[in-house]
Amino acid sequence: MGCSSEVSINQSITSNFSENNRDPSISGDGKKLAFISERNGTASVQIRNIKNGSVVPLRYFSRNKPHSSPSLSWSGRYLALIVNNYNRKIIAISDRKDGKLYYIPLYGNKIPENLELSPDARKIAIEFSDNGRPQVEIFDLTQIIEPENHIGIN
Amino acid sequence: MACLSISLCSCGQRYIRPTSRINVLLKQLAASHSQPTLSKRLLATLSNKQEKIFIELIDIQTLRREPLPKLNSSEGQPITLSISADGKTLAVIRKRAEEYELLVYKIKSGKFKRIPIIPRGIPKEISLSGRGRILAVEINRNGKWDIDLIRLGQ
Numbered sequence: 001m002g003c004s005s006e007v008s009i010n011q012s013i014t015s016n017f018s019e020n021n022r023d024p025s026i027s028g029d030g031k032k033l034a035f036i037s038e039r040n041g042t043a044s045v046q047i048r049n050i051k052n053g054s055v056v057p058l059r060y061f062s063r064n065k066p067h068s069s070p071s072l073s074w075s076g077r078y079l080a081l082i083v084n085n086y087n088r089k090i091i092a093i094s095d096r097k098d099g100k101l102y103y104i105p106l107y108g109n110k111i112p113e114n115l116e117l118s119p120d121a122r123k124i125a126i127e128f129s130d131n132g133r134p135q136v137e138i139f140d141l142t143q144i145i146e147p148e149n150h151i152g153i154n
Numbered sequence: 155m156a157c158l159s160i161s162l163c164s165c166g167q168r169y170i171r172p173t174s175r176i177n178v179l180l181k182q183l184a185a186s187h188s189q190p191t192l193s194k195r196l197l198a199t200l201s202n203k204q205e206k207i208f209i210e211l212i213d214i215q216t217l218r219r220e221p222l223p224k225l226n227s228s229e230g231q232p233i234t235l236s237i238s239a240d241g242k243t244l245a246v247i248r249k250r251a252e253e254y255e256l257l258v259y260k261i262k263s264g265k266f267k268r269i270p271i272i273p274r275g276i277p278k279e280i281s282l283s284g285r286g287r288i289l290a291v292e293i294n295r296n297g298k299w300d301i302d303l304i305r306l307g308q
Binding site for chain 2: 020021022023024025026027028029030033035038050074104105106107114115116117118119120123124125126127130133134135136137138139140141143144151152153
């Protein structure tokens with residue numbers, strides 16, 4: 001693999017001849033990678049350990065496909081993504097520590113197109129279409145999930 | 155079979171709350187915003203003002219717009235971006251003269267570095283780890299999408 005003194009390229013841990021892999025999200029601690037894997041036309045979320053490429057088991061996400069726009073919190077405790085619920089895109093947040101899944105509706109029939117969790121999972125930034133123009137809004141999650149208070153930065 | 159613990163919020167009792175001050179500011183700053191990315195304190199987006207797309211960086215707590223010297227003034231159109239959780243580093247994909255470039259930008263110093271894509275490919279989505287040490291890049295090579303992990307120097 002190519003490298004320079006400052007940059008080293010660790011060729012993909014997701015490589016597989018039969019799949020397209022896209023929409024990467026690294027956990028803040030740099031230990032986990034979430035992404036969307038497309039196999040036979042179906043897009044589903046996966047999490048892998050970056051150190052050895054092993055698959056992290058995910059409950060709940062065998063349905064509600066296609067999935068898109070995964071985002072991990074600092075430790076990877078929370079995974080937010082867009083799922084399909086009765087042909088409508090909605091946001092789901094999985095708490096991998098407590099084994100809970102939250103479906104998050106948005107006011108005003110807004111349809112999420114893209115999202116990102118803050119590292120401490122206190123906020124989520126959501127992109128949606130407003131009369132054909134992309135817009136971004138920030139939402140507070142502290143009434144729904146417990147923040148990650150012990151993240152490795154000030 | 156483990157008992158499923160699912161908080162299903164589609165009946166309307168647990169909508170998430172918009173954080174109104176930052177959302178009002180976003181609407182005032184530009185006609186549209188896309189590709190949101192969050193550090194612990196900062197929000198970065200692609201903003202469209204008078205049909206020019208540029209990177210906007212805002213402190214969520216103080217609502218102060220952070221300067222990005224050289225990044226928005228240089229040639230090329232940003233396509234997507236990711237900020238590290240510590241708020242020190244931005245990774246940007248930009249299109250410049252029909253070529254796609256991958257940049258890592260230090261917010262405090264305004265210095266940026268081009269990251270080579272080896273083997274050559276077209277980057278589409280990116281994600282930085284919390285301290286900006288690992289970059290995940292979705293890359294198209296010969297029609298197949300996959301994710302490279304790039305370890306960055308300090």
